[in-house]
Amino acid sequence: QKEVEQDPGPLSVPEGAIVSLNCTYSNSAFQYFMWYRQYSRKGPELLMYTYSSGNKEDGRFTAQVDKSSKYISLFIRDSQPSDSATYLCAMYNFNKFYFGSGTKLNVKP
Amino acid sequence: KAGVTQTPRYLIKTRGQQVTLSCSPISGHRSVSWYQQTPGQGLQFLFEYFSETQRNKGNFPGRFSGRQFSNSRSEMNVSTLELGDSALYLCASQTSGRDEQYFGPGTRLTVT
Numbered sequence: 001q002k003e004v005e006q007d008p009g010p011l012s013v014p015e016g017a018i019v020s021l022n023c024t025y026s027n028s029a030f031q032y033f034m035w036y037r038q039y040s041r042k043g044p045e046l047l048m049y050t051y052s053s054g055n056k057e058d059g060r061f062t063a064q065v066d067k068s069s070k071y072i073s074l075f076i077r078d079s080q081p082s083d084s085a086t087y088l089c090a091m092y093n094f095n096k097f098y099f100g101s102g103t104k105l106n107v108k109p
Numbered sequence: 110k111a112g113v114t115q116t117p118r119y120l121i122k123t124r125g126q127q128v129t130l131s132c133s134p135i136s137g138h139r140s141v142s143w144y145q146q147t148p149g150q151g152l153q154f155l156f157e158y159f160s161e162t163q164r165n166k167g168n169f170p171g172r173f174s175g176r177q178f179s180n181s182r183s184e185m186n187v188s189t190l191e192l193g194d195s196a197l198y199l200c201a202s203q204t205s206g207r208d209e210q211y212f213g214p215g216t217r218l219t220v221t
Contacts, residue, residue: 043212
């Protein structure tokens with residue numbers, strides 16, 4: 001079983017939709033959770049960084065961590081075609097990062 | 110502040126050759142990690158260097174090696190290249206331990 005599981009998609013939504021991206025994990029020791037956005041042929045760009053459980057909002061993006069369920073989510077409100085990218089979740093423990101395989105999102109104009 | 114830079118951006122090599130990739134972290138960042146990204150396997154951790162010492166290592170063969178210099182710049186070397194080594198190699202830096210990790214644009218290596 002992988003440490004971090006993420007649905008690869010692709011996920012296709014119309015412009016303006018609310019997008020929900022999710023990851024599950026198996027190691028209850030994870031404390032730090034991140035979301036990265038990666039455009040084609042570019043390096044991942046850090047979007048959100050959260051510690052422990054709870055919600056964090058930044059503009060149209062909201063990151064949610066539910067440690068009891070070992071489940072994290074990224075919500076994108078009012079999605080735009082420019083949000084079309086692959087979204088990677090990541091977790092950190094003992095000086096090591098664990099990445100999901102990424103969900104490819106396509107926002108159609 | 111300048112971001113993480115990687116050189117070269119693109120590289121084509123032949124099987125059996127060796128290659129060296131370079132990474133300059135964000136100023137003030139002492140930790141540099143290397144990852145291999147392929148469509149099938151996703152992001153796979155190679156190794157991490159902190160203050161010139163390898164702090165963590167992934168499950169890659171000994172053909173993959175790295176080092177870090179006193180200015181925190183890092184190099185990664187792959188010897189005896191195989192076709193399966195074709196990938197995007199990403200470098201990421203962070204200040205120390207439990208901090209956000211910032212990625213460079215990557216070096217796309219093609220082995221023919």
